[in-house]
């Protein structure tokens with residue numbers, strides 16, 4: 001059995017293929033990078049349209065199987081940018097229809113969580129999902145990923161990228177900020193720290209950090225202070241969620257999970273609460289087609305198919321709206 | 328005599344004797360994961376906030392522990408020991424009508440807080456103690472803020488609703504509706520505006536697409 005998955009919620013057009021055991025046979029992507037400013041949904045969609053067939057062909061070539069051997073087509077149905085989502089949806093529908101195989105609509109957030117669980121083999125983890133578009137703390141409880149905490153304004157990754165742009169750093173800003181912060185001498189400039197229960201807000205922090213830059217503060221010091229503040233906020237809510245849920249496994253996923261300083265901080269709280277720390281392999285921290293294929297496989301096993309008539313994209317589809325029939 | 332009462336997310340809590348009475352000593356412990364100056368600032372700020380707001384809340388008619396003593400150097404508060412069950416573990420043992428009575432009372436207390444321009448900042452059932460008298464005590468005011476903004480009141484209620492939804496998913500709807508009743512009765516005019524704000528906060532969805540500069 002082979003499932004092909006298509007990811008197209010934001011910057012990444014990805015195609016992944018997994019076998020019946022969830023083993024990744026191919027994972028190919030093309031990433032749109034805006035020439036200026038943030039992501040322009042239409043430009044992202046255009047990028048996806050131009051690259052989708054090449055990415056598909058590359059992925060198929062790597063597996064050495066033919067399209068006819070595929071058993072199902074999965075695609076990220078949401079949440080995400082509508083124009084970008086539509087490209088993946090059109091591609092998936094066309095493939096499923098011509099190959100006469102099931103179509104599987106996958107929730108992008110669920111896919112990140114499921115892929116991280118697959119790699120970590122965690123049993124009942126508290127999952128921290130930190131990416132450009134999402135910042136969520138969740139655990140599976142009675143067939144649903146219950147959200148314990150999330151951002152009230154912008155996502156952590158988005159905040160870092162926006163700061164990166166203001167500081168004229170290369171896109172994406174997150175890794176660049178990490179690199180600069182590592183050179184800091186430990187001088188910490190106070191910045192706003194906003195935690196509400198297990199929720200977070202980053203826009204006040206972003207504004208203040210940008211202001212420091214304008215006032216001529218040293219870039220390295222600002223990067224360091226920004227990271228220390230933002231990651232302390234995340235770590236604090238994670239600690240609160242660990243204390244609250246009493247879970248003994250902490251699993252981190254999403255693009256920002258690759259940041260070493262953040263991982264270090266999260267490892268400390270995990271240890272303090274006697275929880276095992278695990279994180280998704282860096283290679284799969286960002287958006288990828290393989291996670292969609294794998295989640296598609298889980299759906300296929302439960303025979304949860306998406307008829308063409310219900311395959312419209314869902315730009316605001318939340319993690320906790322999905323009924324989880326496996327596990 | 329000092330026994331560990333609880334290991335919270337932020338603090339260690341001890342049950343102790345203090346001049347002949349039983350008290351709780353809440354010590355906000357340093358967190359090694361964050362920069363020292365930030366850590367100090369947060370523990371200091373929150374200790375002050377907690378002590379101050381618990382008193383204001385009490386004056387407004389919300390059941391809270393009495394504050395006996397505060398030490399800012401060590402970020403420690405000595406307060407009245409409330410012999411009661413945490414609502415988090417206890418809620419499911421109550422009959423549905425009792426649950427609703429409790430949440431009506433919680434609604435009333437939160438409305439009293441908001442009327443006094445206080446947001447609790449961490450409204451979950453682990454920060455509410457249910458006394459055998461039926462009274463619900465509010466604790467853990469370290470994230471409380473003084474505010475006049477409807478958005479903040481809405482966020483406070485949103486946090487409670489989400490905490491119910493994630494932790495008490497079998498009974499959360501009825502509990503939240505009872506809360507709403509209690510809140511509206513106490514707050515009076517203006518309550519509907521706040522609940523509309525809660526809807527607005529939640530309908531923003533949490534997938535916020537990147538804003539173009």
Ligand SMILES: Nc1ncnc2c1ncn2[C@@H]1O[C@H](COP(=O)(O)OP(=O)(O)O)[C@@H](O)[C@H]1O
Pocket residue numbers: 332333334335336337338339340351353392406407408409410411413453454466467468469
């Ligand atoms: N005054 C008190 N009387 C009785 N128990 C208390 C009191 N204060 C706190 N507790 C217990 O300690 C736990 C943690 O206290 P809390 O103030 O919420 O700390 P944290 O900020 O670490 O969550 C509470 O959930 C409650 O069980």
Ligand SMILES: [Mg+2]
Pocket residue numbers: 335336453454467
């Ligand atoms: Mg607490």
